[in-house]
Amino acid sequence: MDERMEAYYANVVDSVGDGVIVLDNDGVVTLVNPAAEEMAAVSRRQALGSPFRDIFKGENALNEMVAKTVATGMSVSDHENIVLKRGGRLTPVGASTSPLLSSSGERIGTILLMRDLTNVRELEDAVRQADRLSSLGALAAGLAHEIKNPLGGIKGAAQLLEMEFPDNEDLREYIRVMLKEVQRVNLIVEELLALASPGRLKLTKVNLHRVLSDIVLLQRRAAEDGRKASIQQYFDPSIPPILADESLLTQLFLNLIKNAHEAVGENGVVKVTSRVLSDYSMNQKGERRARMVAIDVADNGPGIPAEVLENMFTPFFTTKSKGTGLGLAICQKIVSEHRGMIKVDSDPSRGTVFTVMLPLIH
Secondary structure (H helix, E strand, O other): OHHHHHHHHHHHHHHHEEEEEEEEEOOEEEOOHHHHHHHHOOOOOOOOEEHHHHHHOOOOHHHHHHHHHHHHOEEEEEEEEEEEEEEOOOEEEEEEEEEEEOOOOOOEEEEEEEEOOOHHHHHHHHHHHHHHHHHHHHHHHHHHHHHHHHHHHHHHHHHHHHHHHHOOHHHHHHHHHHHHHHHHHHHHHHHHHHHHOOOOOEEEEEEEEHHHHHHHHHHHHOHHOOOOOEEEEOOOOOOOOOOHHHHHHHHHHHHHHHHHHHOOOOOOOOEEEEEEEEEEEOOOOOOOEEEEEEEEEEEEEOOOOHHHOOOOOOOOOOOOOOOOHHHHHHHHHHHHHHOEEEEEEOOOOEEEEEEEEEEEEO
């Protein structure tokens, strides 16, 4: 094989998005592509010439797969229950091993392929959550309609009662409490209906940055108790208007930015960032492949405990004394209706980031 062809094949291997590691018959690494370097948190210089088991110490499942193929020449395919603990992070991967054969059919080594399943797992989680919300939605719609009728009767009767006692301030105060609580129940019912309704999107070309800038401006002006928390904007000017429901996106980002602003104390920072994602795309039947745009709402607050993080999008789960626990569930529904994804990452040392991913259809 001439040098030109060797360079060509080397470029092919380096350009593959999956991790490729090649071993000789003794289990020593002879080739590592950039994707594998990233997954293994090891440089090519460190890996080449080293035994595979030394590079992946503690990764028992992966070592067993490789050892089996090195010893027997058998292929082990599509093992998807491996979690790499490399570089201080956990990465779910799918792996397969196969023998490397020469042109004459002689076994001259082993090939390991690794695929980063992080994005796949996130998509699976999003689908499961959407299914749960769909089941809840049918129940919520019926329940909300049944509650609204008697609620209207209670409100009407309380208003009539208030008119009957114009001079009795004590009784009028009790009635005002009744009306206030009725209004609170009504708000919960309205949010339930918003969560349950099928939602017909009014799609128009929406300038995401204008929507976000307006929300940031409003949030700065509406800041309570004179807090001096800073809200910063970092927008990618290349992002075009997207096809979306502007009122629903406004509701979505208002909720997220308001939550972030409330999470930080005085002199805290909230950052709203837009970017185009290179590692996510969508492909609906009959549609061209579309990239995704990501909006990050990050705060440097105290972070969210792990047990709270697990239930963030569960309806009626809340840590706020006056919250209904439906806000983030509705946010997730809005994102789902736009065929996007929402995820949250939090750490006490650096705060919380909510990321909304939407298809870049314009």
